[in-house]
Amino acid sequence: MISIRSFSKSYEDHTAVDNLNLEIPEHKITGIVGPNGAGKSTTLKSIVGLIKPTQGDILINNISIQKQPLRVKRIIGYMPEESAVYENMKVDDYLLFFASLYNVPKETAQKKITRLKSQLDLKDQLIAHLSKGMKRKLLIIRSLINDPDVLVYDEPISGIDPITTNFLLQFIKKLGKTVIISAHDLNRIEEICDYIVILHKGKVLSNDTVQKTMEKFGHTEYIVKYAKGTKTFTDKQKFFEFIQSHKILDIIENKPSLQQVFLERFKNEHN
Amino acid sequence: MNIIKIARKEFSNSSVDKRTVLIAIILVISILFFVPKDFNTKLYKVGTNDDTLLQILSNSKAIPVDLTTDFSFNSSDIRSDEPLQLDLHSDTILIESKINNPDYSYIDAYIINNGTSLNLIYGRSTRSKAAAKAVIDILVAYNEALYAHDFIYNKTAFNELYPVWIEIEDYDFRYNLSDQRPPPKEERMLSLSRNFNQPAAGIADFTLTSDEPTTPAKMSIAIPFKSLIFSLIILTPLIFISTSYVGSVINEKINKKGSLLLTAPLRLYEIIIGKTLPYITTCCVISLSVMAYLEPNQVLKIIPALMVIILAYFSLSFSLAIAARSYKEMSFFKTSFGSLLIAYLLIPTLFISITQFAYMSPLTTITQIMTGANVSLQQYIFSILPLTVFSIILYYVFSNLFNDEQFANQSLINKIINAVRIHKPYQLFLYSIAVYPIAVLAESVFLLLVVFPSKTIPILLLIIVAAVVEEILKNTGVRILMNNRKMHPIAAGLLAGLGFALAEKIILLFSIKELVQYYSYFIIPTFIIPFIIHSLTCISYAYTKRYWIPVLLHIAYNITVFMLLTQ
Numbered sequence: 109m110i111s112i113r114s115f116s117k118s119y120e121d122h123t124a125v126d127n128l129n130l131e132i133p134e135h136k137i138t139g140i141v142g143p144n145g146a147g148k149s150t151t152l153k154s155i156v157g158l159i160k161p162t163q164g165d166i167l168i169n170n171i172s173i174q175k176q177p178l179r180v181k182r183i184i185g186y187m188p189e190e191s192a193v194y195e196n197m198k199v200d201d202y203l204l205f206f207a208s209l210y211n212v213p214k215e216t217a218q219k220k221i222t223r224l225k226s227q228l229d230l231k232d233q234l235i236a237h238l239s240k241g242m243k244r245k246l247l248i249i250r251s252l253i254n255d256p257d258v259l260v261y262d263e264p265i266s267g268i269d270p271i272t273t274n275f276l277l278q279f280i281k282k283l284g285k286t287v288i289i290s291a292h293d294l295n296r297i298e299e300i301c302d303y304i305v306i307l308h309k310g311k312v313l314s315n316d317t318v319q320k321t322m323e324k325f326g327h328t329e330y331i332v333k334y335a336k337g338t339k340t341f342t343d344k345q346k347f348f349e350f351i352q353s354h355k356i357l358d359i360i361e362n363k364p365s366l367q368q369v370f371l372e373r374f375k376n377e378h379n
Numbered sequence: 380m381n382i383i384k385i386a387r388k389e390f391s392n393s394s395v396d397k398r399t400v401l402i403a404i405i406l407v408i409s410i411l412f413f414v415p416k417d418f419n420t421k422l423y424k425v426g427t428n429d430d431t432l433l434q435i436l437s438n439s440k441a442i443p444v445d446l447t448t449d450f451s452f453n454s455s456d457i458r459s460d461e462p463l464q465l466d467l468h469s470d471t472i473l474i475e476s477k478i479n480n481p482d483y484s485y486i487d488a489y490i491i492n493n494g495t496s497l498n499l500i501y502g503r504s505t506r507s508k509a510a511a512k513a514v515i516d517i518l519v520a521y522n523e524a525l526y527a528h529d530f531i532y533n534k535t536a537f538n539e540l541y542p543v544w545i546e547i548e549d550y551d552f553r554y555n556l557s558d559q560r561p562p563p564k565e566e567r568m569l570s571l572s573r574n575f576n577q578p579a580a581g582i583a584d585f586t587l588t589s590d591e592p593t594t595p596a597k598m599s600i601a602i603p604f605k606s607l608i609f610s611l612i613i614l615t616p617l618i619f620i621s622t623s624y625v626g627s628v629i630n631e632k633i634n635k636k637g638s639l640l641l642t643a644p645l646r647l648y649e650i651i652i653g654k655t656l657p658y659i660t661t662c663c664v665i666s667l668s669v670m671a672y673l674e675p676n677q678v679l680k681i682i683p684a685l686m687v688i689i690l691a692y693f694s695l696s697f698s699l700a701i702a703a704r705s706y707k708e709m710s711f712f713k714t715s716f717g718s719l720l721i722a723y724l725l726i727p728t729l730f731i732s733i734t735q736f737a738y739m740s741p742l743t744t745i746t747q748i749m750t751g752a753n754v755s756l757q758q759y760i761f762s763i764l765p766l767t768v769f770s771i772i773l774y775y776v777f778s779n780l781f782n783d784e785q786f787a788n789q790s791l792i793n794k795i796i797n798a799v800r801i802h803k804p805y806q807l808f809l810y811s812i813a814v815y816p817i818a819v820l821a822e823s824v825f826l827l828l829v830v831f832p833s834k835t836i837p838i839l840l841l842i843i844v845a846a847v848v849e850e851i852l853k854n855t856g857v858r859i860l861m862n863n864r865k866m867h868p869i870a871a872g873l874l875a876g877l878g879f880a881l882a883e884k885i886i887l888l889f890s891i892k893e894l895v896q897y898y899s900y901f902i903i904p905t906f907i908i909p910f911i912i913h914s915l916t917c918i919s920y921a922y923t924k925r926y927w928i929p930v931l932l933h934i935a936y937n938i939t940v941f942m943l944l945t946q
Contacts, residue, residue, distance in 0.1 A: 156642045157641070157642060158638060158641055158642060158782065178644045178645075178646070179644075181642060181643060181644040182644045184642070186638075186639070186642045188635065188638050188639065190634070190635045190638075192634050192635040192636040192637075192638060192639065193636070193639075194388070194636060196391075197388075197391065201391070205384070205388045206639070206643065208384050209381065209384060209385075209640075209643040209644065209645060210643065210644060250639070
């Protein structure tokens with residue numbers, strides 16, 4: 109479990125994250141969303157020890173990242189936003205190198221690499237020759253090389269085609285690990301997330317299940333077809349009143365997606 | 380263990396193609412093993428039938444000549460129409476022009492004693508002519524040595540040959556600054572002139588300070604050619620390999636490849652050392668191999684100085700890679716600051732015969748050791764200490780910036796302030812001591828680049844540069860401490876001033892031993908006053924948080940001292 113306690117991160121001219129308190133449940137997938145500058149990447153990087161908190165602490169399985177960074181790093185698998193890989197290495201060499209840093213025995217690592225490569229349809233070749241989607245697959249394998257308890261994925265599906273995105277998300281879902289994930293394509297992460305945390309200006313705006321989050325922020329649309337035509341309702345009360353007093357031909361319930369909720373909530377942010 | 384893992388990865392992931400590396404290694408090994416050490420000697424085959432000449436030519440190491448007596452001479456070999464004589468008692472040497480005997484055509488030149496004269500015989504080829512010239516050079520040098528001997532011990536007709544004598548005195552400043560005092564000049568002159576009966580007619584009171592007199596034709600400016608060669612052997616691989624190192628570090632930073640290493644269970648020092656080790660090792664192996672090949676007996680002595688040079692260059696390269704925000708900026712930094720460091724290392728080696736301060740560069744120490752000169756422990760430490768401190772500070776400060784947070788485009792000053800961790804008063808004191816060598820380095824580079832070429836000391840410029848460098852370094856420490864904790868400005872200023880003044884005096888005393896005695900008499904002006912002025916400038920900064928105020932105070936103090944000294 110990830111426990112973020114009173115976590116703040118300030119820079120000279122601004123505060124990226126302001127007194128964040130979060131509990132990320134075990135063996136669930138939690139999505140972190142928010143507009144640019146909300147503090148998503150800062151939070152994720154702090155969880156993996158790349159950024160030091162100005163205040164507060166982050167505990168992974170009750171171990172403080174500040175006090176015992178090496179112990180925490182052993183039980184975390186991280187995938188950065190950028191596909192920053194050593195282009196001159198071959199896939200297997202790259203993965204074996206990271207396995208060695210986590211003290212995974214070479215034989216075990218080799219078996220694991222072979223299995224994961226086969227699952228993700230990746231071949232041993234020069235990394236420079238891999239496509240962007242392939243590099244994301246490589247980074248996912250790298251994040252799993254030490255069999256971590258917690259996976260932290262920063263924008264794992266950015267810039268890759270829908271087929272690969274779908275494939276990767278389903279793969280992540282099947283892992284059954286504690287996963288914290290950030291993404292801009294909210295429609296896609298909605299499919300795999302159990303919980304959604306919405307960050308806004310360094311603060312938590314919402315932390316709930318996907319369903320409850322959408323109920324909280326989204327408005328279901330009811331499109332009613334009746335004898336005289338079609339009418340759309342967003343107000344549940346008025347909708348019920350209408351269907352009781354009219355002869356209805358058809359009703360379409362249009363639930364908002366996470367993306368629509370997000371756009372509705374932050375429609376003024378761009379300005 | 381992790382260091383080795385990263386080092387291995389660094390080596391295998393090098394941007395240099397492995398085949399290129401392999402070919403380079405094979406080439407170096409080939410040069411070392413297949414090219415004979417004395418490849419520039421024994422270029423010519425020269426034959427003679429004269430025992431005396433054989434001895435003269437074989438004793439000479441200056442000219443590439445390989446002697447052979449594997450021939451018999453027949454007077455018919457010399458064309459009678461062009462017999463020319465070789466006269467050893469004159470600078471004019473006459474040269475024969477033909478080799479007629481086809482049996483000895485493999486000999487480039489030979490000298491035949493036909494009982495009445497010596498004949499130098501050579502062919503018309505360039506090689507043959509060069510061989511003849513080499514022989515003449517050896518014989519002229521021998522003549523001069525003979526004359527010199529004759530001059531010192533017998534004083535015969537030599538003075539008539541060379542009626543004008545110039546005394547050249549080589550004054551060795553090193554004797555002033557160490558315990559190895561030379562005999563007084565009078566004694567040295569006496570030892571050379573004790574066999575003289577009286578000065579030759581027409582030449583009044585001539586003296587000799589050199590062991591061996593020479594003629595103007597043989598005199599030349601002492602170009603430290605060997606020093607330059609040794610310097611280049613060290614600097615060339617350093618420049619090339621450090622470029623690759625910089626590329627690797629900046630790649631981790633700009634492309635954020637380092638993020639994954641930083642999230643692995645590794646300590647920061649393991650990452651930095653692991654990344655640096657392959658490059659430093661390669662540099663050391665190349666430089667030491669070549670040095671060992673050239674001077675195997677001296678190579679162990681140069682290792683500490685060589686390590687300091689490599690460490691300094693790599694620490695600077697690492698710091699610049701961390702400081703730069705783009706590859707373009709990196710190229711600019713590497714070219715400009717790299718050149719300054721090379722100037723600091725290289726220029727002093729040229730002034731070894733002039734000033735003790737040439738030892739401020741460890742390269743001077745290396746070239747001196749490699750050329751067989753004695754370097755005292757004091758000189759050795761003086762040459763490596765400032766750069767060692769400089770390198771350690773650079774690695775310490777910029778290693779702290781090797782993290783994902785600092786990879787972002789912050790200003791360099793903010794980055795450095797984040798990296799230098801001064802939280803307690805004693806840390807400010809230690810910081811002030813530690814940064815003094817950096818101030819010395821910066822001022823020395825300025826001296827080398829401005830003062831030496833211009834030959835005059837632009838005192839005012841020197842005063843300003845010294846004040847700016849010292850005040851920025853000192854007061855950055857004050858600024859960091861006061862950012863991190865509440866402290867009275869006077870206390871902070873006093874701590875910084877004390878540390879800096881102490882370091883200043885320790886280094887001065889260490890470099891010039893004679894000052895110890897001087898200091899015991901003048902302790903107040905030489906320590907107390909600098910301590911007060913350094914403290915005052917720091918206090919002024921602590922109150923105002925403006926760098927220009929302590930700089931102005933420092934300049935005013937320096938000008939006052941200068942004016943007092945020149946009155």
